[in-house]
Amino acid sequence: MKLPPFDYEAPETTAEAIELLAEHDDDASVLAGGQSLIPLLALRLARPAVLIDVNGIGELSGVSASDGQVTIGAVTREYVAEESQTVAESLPLLAAALPFIGHEAIRSRGTIGGSLAHGDPAAELPAVARALDAEFVLRSRAGERLVSAADWFEGYLTTARRPDELLVEVRFPAAGKGTGTSFLEVARRHGDFAIVALATSLTLADGTISDARLAFAGMSDVPVRATEAESLLVGERPSAELFAEAARRATADIDPPSDLHGSAEYRRKVAAALVRRGLRAAADNAIEGQ
Amino acid sequence: MTRIAAERYTGASVRRSEDPRILTGSGRYVDDIKLPGMLHAAFVRSPLPHARVLSVDVSAARELPGVVAVYTGAEVEEMTVPGPDALSTLIGSAGPIPEFSLLATDKVRLVGDPVAIVVAESRYLAEDGCELVEVEYDDLPPVATASFALDPASPPLFANLGSNISRPHSRTEFGDVTATFDQADRVFDFHIDVHRHQNVPMEGRGSVASYDADSGLMTVYTATQSVQLSKIIVAMRLGLEQDKVRVIAGDIGGSFGLKIGASREELAAAAAARALGRPVKWVEDRGENLTVSGQAREESFDIRAAVSSEGDLLGLDVKMLIDTGSYPAMGGGVPDIIQAMLPGPYKLAALGFESTGVTTNKAPYVAYRGPWASETFVRERILDVIAKDLGLDPLEIRLRNVVPRTDPPAVMITGRPLVGITTRESLERVAEMVDIPAFRRRQAEARADGRYLGVGMATFIEAAPGPRAPGGPSGPMGLESMRLRLDEDGIVVLFTGQMPHGQSHQTTLAQVAADEFGVPFEQVRVVVGDTDVVPFGVTGGSRSATMTGGVALHGARQLKVKVLDFASHLMEVSAQDLQITEGNVWVRGDPDSAVPVTEIARRAADGEFGPDADADLEVVASFDGGEGGWSGGTHCAIVEVDAETGLVQVERYVVAEDCGALINPAVVEGQIRGGVAQGIGAVLLERSAYDQDANFQSATFMDYLMPTACDVPRIEIEHLETVPLDAHVNFRGVGEGGMIVAPPTVVNAIEDALAPFGVRIFEQHLPPARILELIAEADSGQ
Amino acid sequence: MTVDISLTVNGETRTGSPEARKTLADFLRDDLDLTGTHVGCEHGVCGACTVIIDGRPVRSCLMLAIQAAGSEVTTIEGLATDGGLNPLQQAMWDSHSFQCGFCTPGFVMQATAFLRDHPDGDEQQLREALSGNICRCTGYQSIIDGVLLAAERNRER
Numbered sequence A: 001m002k003l004p005p006f007d008y009e010a011p012e013t014t015a016e017a018i019e020l021l022a023e024h025d026d027d028a029s030v031l032a033g034g035q036s037l038i039p040l041l042a043l044r045l046a047r048p049a050v051l052i053d054v055n056g057i058g059e060l061s062g063v064s065a066s067d068g069q070v071t072i073g074a075v076t077r078e079y080v081a082e083e084s085q086t087v088a089e090s091l092p093l094l095a096a097a098l099p100f101i102g103h104e105a106i107r108s109r110g111t112i113g114g115s116l117a118h119g120d121p122a123a124e125l126p127a128v129a130r131a132l133d134a135e136f137v138l139r140s141r142a143g144e145r146l147v148s149a150a151d152w153f154e155g156y157l158t159t160a161r162r163p164d165e166l167l168v169e170v171r172f173p174a175a176g177k178g179t180g181t182s183f184l185e186v187a188r189r190h191g192d193f194a195i196v197a198l199a200t201s202l203t204l205a206d207g208t209i210s211d212a213r214l215a216f217a218g219m220s221d222v223p224v225r226a227t228e229a230e231s232l233l234v235g236e237r238p239s240a241e242l243f244a245e246a247a248r249r250a251t252a253d254i255d256p257p258s259d260l261h262g263s264a265e266y267r268r269k270v271a272a273a274l275v276r277r278g279l280r281a282a283a284d285n286a287i288e289g290q
Numbered sequence B: 001m002t003r004i005a006a007e008r009y010t011g012a013s014v015r016r017s018e019d020p021r022i023l024t025g026s027g028r029y030v031d032d033i034k035l036p037g038m039l040h041a042a043f044v045r046s047p048l049p050h051a052r053v054l055s056v057d058v059s060a061a062r063e064l065p066g067v068v069a070v071y072t073g074a075e076v077e078e079m080t081v082p083g084p085d086a087l088s089t090l091i092g093s094a095g096p097i098p099e100f101s102l103l104a105t106d107k108v109r110l111v112g113d114p115v116a117i118v119v120a121e122s123r124y125l126a127e128d129g130c131e132l133v134e135v136e137y138d139d140l141p142p143v144a145t146a147s148f149a150l151d152p153a154s155p156p157l158f159a160n161l162g163s164n165i166s167r168p169h170s171r172t173e174f175g176d177v178t179a180t181f182d183q184a185d186r187v188f189d190f191h192i193d194v195h196r197h198q199n200v201p202m203e204g205r206g207s208v209a210s211y212d213a214d215s216g217l218m219t220v221y222t223a224t225q226s227v228q229l230s231k232i233i234v235a236m237r238l239g240l241e242q243d244k245v246r247v248i249a250g251d252i253g254g255s256f257g258l259k260i261g262a263s264r265e266e267l268a269a270a271a272a273a274r275a276l277g278r279p280v281k282w283v284e285d286r287g288e289n290l291t292v293s294g295q296a297r298e299e300s301f302d303i304r305a306a307v308s309s310e311g312d313l314l315g316l317d318v319k320m321l322i323d324t325g326s327y328p329a330m331g332g333g334v335p336d337i338i339q340a341m342l343p344g345p346y347k348l349a350a351l352g353f354e355s356t357g358v359t360t361n362k363a364p365y366v367a368y369r370g371p372w373a374s375e376t377f378v379r380e381r382i383l384d385v386i387a388k389d390l391g392l393d394p395l396e397i398r399l400r401n402v403v404p405r406t407d408p409p410a411v412m413i414t415g416r417p418l419v420g421i422t423t424r425e426s427l428e429r430v431a432e433m434v435d436i437p438a439f440r441r442r443q444a445e446a447r448a449d450g451r452y453l454g455v456g457m458a459t460f461i462e463a464a465p466g467p468r469a470p471g472g473p474s475g476p477m478g479l480e481s482m483r484l485r486l487d488e489d490g491i492v493v494l495f496t497g498q499m500p501h502g503q504s505h506q507t508t509l510a511q512v513a514a515d516e517f518g519v520p521f522e523q524v525r526v527v528v529g530d531t532d533v534v535p536f537g538v539t540g541g542s543r544s545a546t547m548t549g550g551v552a553l554h555g556a557r558q559l560k561v562k563v564l565d566f567a568s569h570l571m572e573v574s575a576q577d578l579q580i581t582e583g584n585v586w587v588r589g590d591p592d593s594a595v596p597v598t599e600i601a602r603r604a605a606d607g608e609f610g611p612d613a614d615a616d617l618e619v620v621a622s623f624d625g626g627e628g629g630w631s632g633g634t635h636c637a638i639v640e641v642d643a644e645t646g647l648v649q650v651e652r653y654v655v656a657e658d659c660g661a662l663i664n665p666a667v668v669e670g671q672i673r674g675g676v677a678q679g680i681g682a683v684l685l686e687r688s689a690y691d692q693d694a695n696f697q698s699a700t701f702m703d704y705l706m707p708t709a710c711d712v713p714r715i716e717i718e719h720l721e722t723v724p725l726d727a728h729v730n731f732r733g734v735g736e737g738g739m740i741v742a743p744p745t746v747v748n749a750i751e752d753a754l755a756p757f758g759v760r761i762f763e764q765h766l767p768p769a770r771i772l773e774l775i776a777e778a779d780s781g782q
Numbered sequence C: 001m002t003v004d005i006s007l008t009v010n011g012e013t014r015t016g017s018p019e020a021r022k023t024l025a026d027f028l029r030d031d032l033d034l035t036g037t038h039v040g041c042e043h044g045v046c047g048a049c050t051v052i053i054d055g056r057p058v059r060s061c062l063m064l065a066i067q068a069a070g071s072e073v074t075t076i077e078g079l080a081t082d083g084g085l086n087p088l089q090q091a092m093w094d095s096h097s098f099q100c101g102f103c104t105p106g107f108v109m110q111a112t113a114f115l116r117d118h119p120d121g122d123e124q125q126l127r128e129a130l131s132g133n134i135c136r137c138t139g140y141q142s143i144i145d146g147v148l149l150a151a152e153r154n155r156e157r
Helices: A014-027 A037-042 A078-083 A085-090 A092-100 A104-109 A112-118 A124-131 A227-233 A240-252 A264-288 B019-023 B059-063 B073-079 B086-091 B123-131 B146-150 B177-183 B227-238 B264-276 B286-291 B331-341 B374-390 B394-401 B423-434 B436-448 B505-517 B544-571 B597-605 B665-684 B737-753 B768-779 C024-031 C087-094 C104-117 C123-130 C141-156
Strands: A007-009 A028-031 A050-053 A063-066 A069-073 A135-140 A143-148 A153-155 A166-173 A179-186 A196-205 A208-217 B039-045 B051-057 B067-072 B114-120 B134-139 B165-174 B186-194 B206-212 B217-222 B245-248 B280-283 B299-307 B313-323 B350-358 B452-467 B480-486 B492-496 B524-527 B578-581 B584-587 B590-596 B618-623 B628-641 B648-658 B715-719 C005-009 C012-016 C050-053 C056-059 C072-074
Touching: A014 A028, A014 A050, A014 A135, A014 A166, A063 A085, A069 A085, A069 A112, A078 A092, A078 A104, A078 A112, A085 A092, A092 A124, A092 A179, A092 A196, A104 C056, A104 C104, A112 A124, A112 A166, A124 A179, A124 A196, A124 A208, A179 A264, A196 A264, A208 A227, A208 A240, A208 A264, A227 A240, A240 A264, A264 B768, B019 C087, B019 C104, B039 B123, B039 B264, B039 B286, B051 B073, B051 B114, B059 B067, B067 B073, B067 B123, B067 B264, B073 B114, B073 B264, B086 B227, B114 B123, B114 B264, B146 B313, B146 B350, B165 B331, B177 B299, B177 B313, B177 B350, B186 B374, B206 B264, B217 B227, B217 B264, B227 B245, B227 B264, B264 B280, B299 B374, B313 B331, B313 B374, B331 B350, B331 B374, B374 B394, B374 B452, B374 B737, B394 B423, B394 B452, B423 B436, B423 B452, B423 B628, B423 B648, B423 B715, B436 B452, B452 B544, B452 B737, B480 B544, B480 B597, B492 B505, B492 B544, B505 B524, B505 B544, B544 B578, B544 B584, B544 B590, B544 B597, B544 B618, B584 B597, B590 B597, B628 B737, B648 B665, B648 B737, B665 B715, B665 B737, B665 C141, C050 C104, C056 C104, C087 C104, C087 C141, C104 C123, C104 C141, C123 C141
Parallel strands: A007 A050, A028 A050, B039 B280, B217 B245, B313 B350, B492 B524, B648 B715, C005 C072
Antiparallel strands: A063 A069, A069 A166, A135 A143, A135 A166, A179 A196, A196 A208, B039 B114, B051 B134, B067 B114, B165 B350, B186 B299, B206 B217, B206 B280, B299 B313, B452 B628, B480 B492, B480 B618, B578 B584, B584 B590, B628 B648, C005 C012, C050 C056, C050 C072
């Protein structure tokens, strides 16, 4: 399982990287952590003519917070985000999801931007980005372009990034007062891709749900928001009956994939269970935080 | 003054001699080998499961810089001696032996079937070369299931077989089957499926072949369970005299039955090495290992059980269908062992057994740790179901049916005497260890909380090596031999045909020899893995503890006699008055007389003594297994099943085992735990998956899932007091038992956990989705 | 295309000119003759190829060799002190941690990282930390015991 031949570039600045992308367009793949791309190369499922390695671009890495927003550089290592105090305090949903990404050695190299640009619907970060309505910042010769999470994930392993664009950072809204979160995953083994995972965020004001986010991994070819369930929840007080109804709504019209690890019917049942459990955990988390 | 050694190595968890090199990364595995001028091979492989090969165009591949040679299947035929499968020819086959070429020529028979070999300066370049080979295929209908393979309309994989029957139907009866069933109070009918899964050692297959044209000597470095068997096959296929082939094995990264003989790829690579005059390395990658190296266990059973209303299992009538995959390996022989072992340790009065084997477009059915394990699965599964139906406890029904240990021993209906079995003791001990009544209370409380806990047990016996047959040897594969020598440095050297791949033979055999000869453990060296120096042997069948432990014991004693005889000349004392302890020869009762063994050895090597003294301090010993004996035990698992997600956690796992006398308890426990882990894997995670058109679906570790440290609990093991049968050798094998009995143990526990849903389980692979299906099916009364 | 690189491996400066596509695992094994790092799957699941890079455990089959330029890499060969065994290796020897040895280097490197970062970690944490390394022989208990024994001995020192 040896990698096929390719040319290799290691730009040192964002500007250089953008120039290379303009030059090579869809003949190039961006190499960040490599934890998703290198297996594809080893299996010879991906055959880029050029690999543009962005690991040397220091300015693409870092976690910063301001004005209720947390900005994470695309090449920020997952383990750095995991250890970040800012992420722990302001992005509890991301903090909850990060330990589910593979294993420690994967998170040593894997990057926040890399995972999101790869766009695997069974991965954890896409679901988190969808749940939080993250904003994707792209740069190219043409300048900067912002894409919302709702528009970012277009299909299976397909994002809105144009071949000449570089994802430079992702912006997440910081969790507001009264917010509780949970990230639950059903996988075959600890560290595996999700069969189904659910990122949940609930905001309570005076005991009533003022904001509800439910985003699934593994239920479609992209991460999916359970918008019908979310609208049911807003304005209501948490209860087991409410959560059970939310679970029904979240899985009524969904058409999950079938594969070796689970049938569509199985995924639907598990998704419903995760909604019930995830909402309860997020509600408890919100109440604890008050 | 010399100290008299008080402790024995045998029975102690002596630290392994293998470990210093393994822990520091200094082991030498096949892929670590680098020879001057060495080239690397990769194979062009079929993307289709069943097709005619119309043309193979290697011209572009040959042009690629760095590619040194490309050989098609037809060219490889010209470089080798065509013939029937060597292993089947040597070991024997129950059915006709299929005819096929080493690499595919006229047709391909499974996804991954090798069609051409590319040899290049690096594996990277060899794979690049493979992509440039153009093969034209003409699709044939895939034979993807055993049921289609039985259909005469299915296109035969092998022209000379004329059909897809690899092992023709046969039936045997033991006892009066008809009468037993006629007279039974109850007759149960079951259908049980065992799914395809596979060995997956962490190191794949591979070899480095090097041919010296001047001497005509072919040297093959390989990973194998028997260097001598590999040598025989290499010689056969390459048309070489046996003494022109040398097979060498170093450290081997696991095998579990996979690496036996020489694979088609290794033989092609050896032929290429000879043609090119440069060493050729081929080491399979994980995709190749999962796709083509071999798989096992795909068999189904129709079972009728004749039972008394009190729960006596009177008779079984079993019909087995085994999917032996494409190329022949071990599958054809499995039904015979299953037939022999089906009665287990129970008082079965009658057995009818029939089987058919079929070829399909899947990987060959190879030996996988306890190849006959399905007999235990089937028997232990149906006992639980029968027990539930009759309102009996699973422990109760087993105790009722277990054969008591008598003298003379009871004989299995299929012929072997159940001498020395401790099944009853193992069942009772496990029940104590688990405290089932306390568990039942906990289970009830958990159910009230919507949590589903279950307990399951299973028991087994294994012919490791099995009892002595009247007038015959105990061990399968006959005698075991060993050469033992006291070399001139005073080291006791054991030359054994055993080929350890994790079994710790270099430690355990040294323990036995050290004790019997009388030197410290560090003064014994075990030599393995070179056909120039070791006798014939195969590591497999859980036989080495008895056969090799036994030949080491007897051989060391024989060597001691020889050495003492020699020493008696030196010390001018009768040999009867001499003993060896802690590396010194001394006169009994006179510690000051001690002469180090090293000195005896040196003086023998110097030729110091007269022509009467036999200074060749070497013996060749052989051992037939002595009285042999059974290994066995009972396993018990406690599981929790999440009824909303289908995920299963094994909470506790308990073993009461009897493998006779232990040479090294830590080694025994490691073997059991590793086998149990594979059994847990089989039930919860592992499946070699094909779609309905025989396309392979689990070619990476993303889809073929193996248990991790979060999936295997602590496994508590107690060693039962064994029944010694032999005056000297009571070590019995333990390598396969864990994998044989863990699957029914876990499945029994899962069914118990799901009892409130009325689930009945007649299969072995229970991923989460299947668990939810079983619950839904039971709910809807299916 | 090839790229000239220089990196520190087990405390020594090493150089090479690997092809861009060559993985770090293959570079260590083939170019630097450090065959202690093993290749078990080449797609980042089994963990046999685990090394430590700039203090972090990394799957060397999922890194291009040239990406390690300028880094400090520690492999299994770099652990033993004065040709002997370090305390973790010693504890694993005492605990009969391994059988065939193929997975061993990856486990030892991953456990090294764990002991450094979680010297008082409990069994469950340890099992999770090692769940990205596959062993086919042992059922893991003996490996867990070896690491916990090393931790205990470290505390006693």
